[in-house]
Amino acid sequence: MIENTNKKTYVITGATSGIGLAIMEGLAEKEMNLIGIGRSPELCKRRQELFRGKYPQGKMKYIVADLSLQPEVRNAAVLIGETLNGWKLKTLDGLVNNAGTFTFWQTLTPEGFETQWAVNHLAPFLLTHLLLPWLKKSSNARVIAISSGSHYGAKLDWSNIQQLGRYNPLKAYKQSKLANVLFTAELNRRLGSDSSIQGAAADPGLVNTEIGGKSQSRLAKRIWDHRRRKGIPPAQSAAGIIKLLVEVDLKAQSAVYWKDGIPKIPDPFALNEDYGRRLWEISAQMTGVSLQKDS
Numbered sequence: 001m002i003e004n005t006n007k008k009t010y011v012i013t014g015a016t017s018g019i020g021l022a023i024m025e026g027l028a029e030k031e032m033n034l035i036g037i038g039r040s041p042e043l044c045k046r047r048q049e050l051f052r053g054k055y056p057q058g059k060m061k062y063i064v065a066d067l068s069l070q071p072e073v074r075n076a077a078v079l080i081g082e083t084l085n086g087w088k089l090k091t092l093d094g095l096v097n098n099a100g101t102f103t104f105w106q107t108l109t110p111e112g113f114e115t116q117w118a119v120n121h122l123a124p125f126l127l128t129h130l131l132l133p134w135l136k137k138s139s140n141a142r143v144i145a146i147s148s149g150s151h152y153g154a155k156l157d158w159s160n161i162q163q164l165g166r167y168n169p170l171k172a173y174k175q176s177k178l179a180n181v182l183f184t185a186e187l188n189r190r191l192g193s194d195s196s197i198q199g200a201a202a203d204p205g206l207v208n209t210e211i212g213g214k215s216q217s218r219l220a221k222r223i224w225d226h227r228r229r230k231g232i233p234p235a236q237s238a239a240g241i242i243k244l245l246v247e248v249d250l251k252a253q254s255a256v257y258w259k260d261g262i263p264k265i266p267d268p269f270a271l272n273e274d275y276g277r278r279l280w281e282i283s284a285q286m287t288g289v290s291l292q293k294d295s
């Protein structure tokens with residue numbers, strides 16, 4: 001067998017099902033080194049066995065972390081570092097912040113954050129920050145946020161960004177997906193145009209996954225069951241995201257938002273620099289981290 005000399009190393013969150021699992025599969029086929037993150041120990045074990053059996057040539061590991069909990073995000077970053085050291089690798093070439101959730105009823109994490117805000121926005125913000133030292137060692141690293149077309153028309157409610165006390169599940173989901181694009185644009189601004197790291201927010205399209213079926217509400221499950229039938233297969237959606245990781249020259253483009261590997265104009269709210277700065281400051285305070293332009 002000819003060894004893939006262009007092997008790169010990627011971390012994918014939410015790698016146990018849906019789009020994240022399909023991204024893992026697509027990258028495994030390209031013989032990339034892969035670290036998947038999932039919240040279920042049982043699913044992580046099963047997926048790891050599956051990949052190791054099917055793609056014995058690649059380095060691959062699953063790490064268990066409930067990304068709604070910041071201590072687990074921090075621990076995942078430590079385990080990623082240990083894994084890379086164990087593999088004798090010095091760089092990380094990409095992080096795909098894919099894990100996402102839709103919670104019908106308002107639930108708070110033990111740290112007091114609204115769950116969708118914690119998983120869909122704060123975890124990517126924190127994990128990206130923690131992995132920057134690894135990403136910076138790559139000559140061409142990518143940080144991909146899996147956002148959604150549902151961010152169009154959404155606004156962040158600055159007076160109550162988590163909608164505490166007056167929760168609307170769909171609005172909370174859309175806000176978190178808008179935050180994905182705002183965060184990506186602000187990350188690129190803070191890293192600067194000469195950075196070796198490029199951020200991109202991807203719209204995966206409507207995809208036939210279980211995401212809405214994991215909600216606690218029977219009504220939400222029924223609506224999603226109906227809607228998902230119109231969705232594309234996860235592998236088709238993953239192909240566009242894999243393009244952003246391995247094919248598209250992100251440095252040559254100023255675009256922040258992408259669909260099917262093609263730039264798309266996001267909602268203007270997502271490109272507003274004041275809003276980007278404001279979200280960054282709030283998120284830094286909520287996670288206890290910061291990224292100045294030159295750090």
Ligand SMILES: NC(=O)c1ccc[n+]([C@@H]2O[C@H](COP(=O)([O-])OP(=O)(O)OC[C@H]3O[C@@H](n4cnc5c(N)ncnc54)[C@H](OP(=O)(O)O)[C@@H]3O)[C@@H](O)[C@H]2O)c1
Pocket residue numbers: 013014015016017018019020037038039040043065066067068097098099100101119146147148149203204205206207208209210211212214231
């Ligand atoms: N499906 C769509 O039509 C669609 C459209 C636009 C955007 N998106 C976005 O695409 C991304 C992937 O969604 P999907 O449709 O593939 O959904 P999915 O099949 O439910 O996959 C979501 C992944 O995130 C993981 N996850 C959820 N909560 C987590 C937590 N607290 N800690 C760690 N991992 C957690 C899930 O783990 P388990 O396997 O244990 O559940 C799963 O691996 C999400 O960010 C979603 O917002 C999806």
